[in-house]
Amino acid sequence: MPIAPPPRRSPFLGLLPWRERRAVAEALRTETIGGLVLLFAAVVALIWANSPWNGAYEGIRDLHLAIPSLGLDLSLGHWAADGLLTVFFLVAGIELKRELVVGELSTPATAALPVIAAFCGMAVPAAVYTVTAWAGGGSPDGWAVPMATDIAFALAVLAVVSTHLPAALRAFLLTLAVVDDLGGILVIALFFTSDINPLALGGALAGVVLFHLLQRFRVRGWWWYVPLGIAIWTLTYHGGIHATVAGVLMGLLLRSTPDKGEERSPGGRVSHLLHPFSAGIVVPLFALFAAGVSVSGPALTEVFTRPEPLGVALGLVAGKILGVFLGTYLAARFTRARLNPDLAWSDVLGLSVLAGIGFTVALLIGELAFPGAAVGEQVKAAVLVASLTAAALAALLLRRRNAVYRRLYQEETVDADGDGIPDIYQSAPGTGGPCRDVLSPAEKP
Template sequence: MIQPLRSELMRYLRIETVGGAILLVAAAAAIIWANSPVADTYATVRDTVFGISAIHLDLSVGAWVQDGLLAVFFFVAGLELKRELVVGELADRKKALLPVIAACGGVVVPAVIAAVIGFGAPGMDRGWAIPVATDIAFALAVLAMTGSKIPAGARVFLLSLAVVDDLLAILLIAVLFTASIAIVWLAVSAVCFATYWFAQYRRITTPFLYVPLALFTWYAVHASGIHATIAGVALGLLTRVRKDPGEYEAPATRLEHRIQPISAGLCVPLFALFASGVPMNGEVFGHLFTNKISLAIIAGLLVGKTVGIFGISWLAIKLGIATRPKNLVGRDLFALSVLGAIGFTVSLLVAELALTGAGDQSDVEIAKAAVLVTSLAASLMGSALLLRRGRVHQARRDAIKE
């Protein structure tokens, strides 16, 4: 039973690594496009509205990507979290404790730092949530490219940390960015979720039920006033992850195989394309280290994430509450904590949700620039630390062989 689970984890990591590379290309393309001589076409495409106005689904391209395609990403995240909780690394409560505790520290500390530094700035009543999430695809891509000589426990720890981290961020999105609730549509959403669960319980497998049901569930959640991406993670968590006797694979595994490449290769890169296009001119860089919002984000991600993840992990290990992953030492955990400061997808989403309409539109651009610059800095610092730790581990393995 152990081998299939490990193979599934390795498959997940490979796809997320490729997805992370595509994500970087999409973000770079967005920045180049938004700062090119045809920058006006970027805004034109992003803000083009289409859809069915009669049912209030006439949204801009950017909104469709943010509310629609990103729901697919959160569905995959929900599937992965459910699998990890039931049959994966998080199923062993003792092994799961350290990344769970680390994720909590990596959410609370950045939020407190951002709230204190950004206090009083427009939109920071909710903008303190911008630096709380670690980008799974981006962080795993950096780890795969620069941490190949680090023990496998590092990948498991970072994946588990990022999954729990994103779950907490999803809960914050649901709480902070629900302006008003349409009770009728909320009830319809609950019926949809119950129907999905019952279909799973009755072992129904036909896509002719699930595809329309998923689409209508998304619409019901969107119409209820709750951010539509919540529909994705909720459906993921309701999907069955244990296979029945004689069944080749569980529904969650089957759906991950089919949907995760679409999420990592299309949905998330498209979100990055339409979320990362911020002007990188002298004015933006001039405000980057003077604007309260950008300083809150930079400090929250770079300092808060690193201190929160590593500090609470060190304390939990010292107190005997949790155990360190096999073959990893404190310096390895510190390098991984720095990677936790890569806050890309969800941080950009929260910046858009929290700051749009709260003040000057330039604040949104500055906040996104702060996320991009800090994520780049964290990836470079984390890469340097991982390469150094990799050489240490390789030297240790070579010494044992001799």
């Protein structure tokens, strides 16, 4: 009896399955637009904070808004970091759940490379910071600041420099950022807690269990989930754990696969509704209040002379590049993954440099690591300097290969028959027959 040949494995950074490509394209389209708004908000914050009207900037940022019924009295900057940013982490939790269930992280074979790359991309920057701070006699508290990648900022850089990066490279970057976000929220939950209130945390846990049961028994209606979500967030905040953790937990609990007769899953519907709000309003508002730091000559000098900001800058640029690239390369060699023959390891290097753009989560962790301290402002300045440096280096590397990316992009998007599905997903090159390895029967038109 003849033995059937093993199924062909797609090469690393090869053509994405059609369903995955559509999901990635939708997510990245919103993130790119949001990233451009984020860049604008960061520039406004920097100009405003360094202008003669910086007093007005600080006054608005520090203006308090109280909700007595919830026991909350926070500044606008605090509301942006603890409140609005929860929506960002809710969307991140939904995206992580989708990746775990149907995306790149759904099987060990496909998850190995991005997970190892992301882990190395978090561990090496943290080590670089720790060594730098130790050598300079600085505080070790900021070790987690250079761990995160800001996908919106990175995609905005790609849009500004007008690269035609293939979908697989963008998807790999998105997966890296999703795992980074998970790492960031775990760090926040485990290492940046204060004055734990067991009673409040118990109430938050009970709310999370109720949220899970509502999803399990297919209870629908925003009037159930919105008040419950606010209650979970409030109890988490009063429990002493950073309230954004509540957003990730609720995102992970939302069902990510549609039932029969459903066009979208609950997670898909919530993400579709909140993703534009998160990318276009939530993150830019946080950046507006968090990125307003001094960029005078003495302030910039301190970035390179004090151990804490220097550790952050080196961690984001050198640490991220080394961690992501070497992690990806060694994982590919260990798993015997075959790189897409149309690409080169220099393309992975370009992505590794792009991963050094750590803005939103890096600024958030910087505020938590150095609350109210002068070094906290220096760390923020280091995040900005390092992110701009990584963006410039990545633009140079990726633009150098843009002719290759443009050709691959055109091959992936040509739709001669106008049926809405690129031709490459319907026929194998040179055969005219169905390309079964790429487009499943359920996905064919």
